[in-house]
Amino acid sequence: MAGNLSFVLRAVKDVAFEDRAKPKLRDHHDVIVHVSQTGICGSDVHYWQRGRIGNYILTGPMVLGHESSGVVAEVGSLVKHLKVGDRVAMEPGVPCRRCSHCKGGRYHNCGEMIFAATPPWDGTLAKYYVNASDFCYKVPDSMDMEESAMVEPVAVACAINKTADVRAHQTVIVMGCGPIGILSQAVAKQSGAKKVIGVDIVQSRLDLAAQYGADETFMPPRPEPGVEPIVHAERVAGLIREKFNLDDGADVVLECSGAEACIQMGIFATKPGGTFTQAGMGKENVLFPITHVCTQALVIKGSIRYLNGCYPAAIDLISSGKINVKRLITNRYKFEQAEEAFELVRQARQDVFKVMIEGVQ
Numbered sequence: 001m002a003g004n005l006s007f008v009l010r011a012v013k014d015v016a017f018e019d020r021a022k023p024k025l026r027d028h029h030d031v032i033v034h035v036s037q038t039g040i041c042g043s044d045v046h047y048w049q050r051g052r053i054g055n056y057i058l059t060g061p062m063v064l065g066h067e068s069s070g071v072v073a074e075v076g077s078l079v080k081h082l083k084v085g086d087r088v089a090m091e092p093g094v095p096c097r098r099c100s101h102c103k104g105g106r107y108h109n110c111g112e113m114i115f116a117a118t119p120p121w122d123g124t125l126a127k128y129y130v131n132a133s134d135f136c137y138k139v140p141d142s143m144d145m146e147e148s149a150m151v152e153p154v155a156v157a158c159a160i161n162k163t164a165d166v167r168a169h170q171t172v173i174v175m176g177c178g179p180i181g182i183l184s185q186a187v188a189k190q191s192g193a194k195k196v197i198g199v200d201i202v203q204s205r206l207d208l209a210a211q212y213g214a215d216e217t218f219m220p221p222r223p224e225p226g227v228e229p230i231v232h233a234e235r236v237a238g239l240i241r242e243k244f245n246l247d248d249g250a251d252v253v254l255e256c257s258g259a260e261a262c263i264q265m266g267i268f269a270t271k272p273g274g275t276f277t278q279a280g281m282g283k284e285n286v287l288f289p290i291t292h293v294c295t296q297a298l299v300i301k302g303s304i305r306y307l308n309g310c311y312p313a314a315i316d317l318i319s320s321g322k323i324n325v326k327r328l329i330t331n332r333y334k335f336e337q338a339e340e341a342f343e344l345v346r347q348a349r350q351d352v353f354k355v356m357i358e359g360v361q
Ligand SMILES: NC(=O)c1ccc[n+]([C@@H]2O[C@H](COP(=O)([O-])OP(=O)(O)OC[C@H]3O[C@@H](n4cnc5c(N)ncnc54)[C@H](O)[C@@H]3O)[C@@H](O)[C@H]2O)c1
Pocket: 041, 042, 043, 156, 175, 176, 177, 178, 179, 180, 181, 199, 200, 201, 202, 205, 220, 256, 257, 258, 259, 261, 262, 278, 279, 280, 281, 282, 303, 304, 305, 306
């Protein structure tokens, strides 16, 4: 027994359990974490089904998973803030720390980032995972290991809000009410937003959004036959503005679906001079109302993963009870059932929201 049971994507649509070698400390600042819980993200399923996201292409076997919590099992000799037995949430991307992006405080733009379960880097669905100690955040006793794994999507939502610079008294529209959309709505509300509107085409997701951060929800009507999608998007944005008395639009739109229609509606629903932030990842290229962006002097931003401070902020939001992540977890699996868990997420059933896989004992 090598001692590190791992859930490995060997090729597209081909997963298997492998008993791999236990990872070793790579330098004196590393820790080895015994993984406790891992949430499944759409990107994990995407690599399993298609083998690529953008320029990240699966070229060899890769361990899946990146939304994990765990218990510190081993510490490097220079690690000061963690000890064996500490419970941590793991930030799954470690930048190079040397490039102009890292040195400029924008480590999310680092081109040399080692990111769990992004080819060629192995992910966290293994008994043990080696990580840089400063990317492991001790969680308070009040948080259990599932909540600690949910720090990852909450940190994504914090980064989206921070990128968009959501402030008190603003009106915020969030396109998409999946985990990222709903958590972005909750973070927007915690940032002081006056009115948060969640948009989705699935009623159960709108219902959940209404129990979280959304003050209002909206289901876009289907396009009438023969109406160009972009014309439909502009009309729907008009309906949203009218229904919620937004006058000339929302201060901020957070796009958390990746759907082309949502991107277009979101642009048209942003007020002149307002900020549209893209976080959803769907089609790589879409029809984009660029003249509207120009004539309305919109601010367009992109958000990827986390910014500095988002992990600690997410831990505070969860541990203080301001965001209840437990209610988002609908299904739980043992490690040995990982493929079943992935299959459930692939089916995109309406009653399935966040799926957790327990670590190897
Ligand atoms: N930028 C980042 O760092 C980052 C991190 C994690 C996930 N993501 C991306 O964010 C997006 C959301 O992630 P998620 O886990 O919540 O995914 P999800 O698939 O669970 O949620 C997407 C939601 O959008 C809704 N939707 C789809 N088409 C729509 C339409 N035409 N109109 C209205 N609603 C529509 C769906 O019903 C669903 O509820 C994904 O594209 C994901 O890849 C980005």
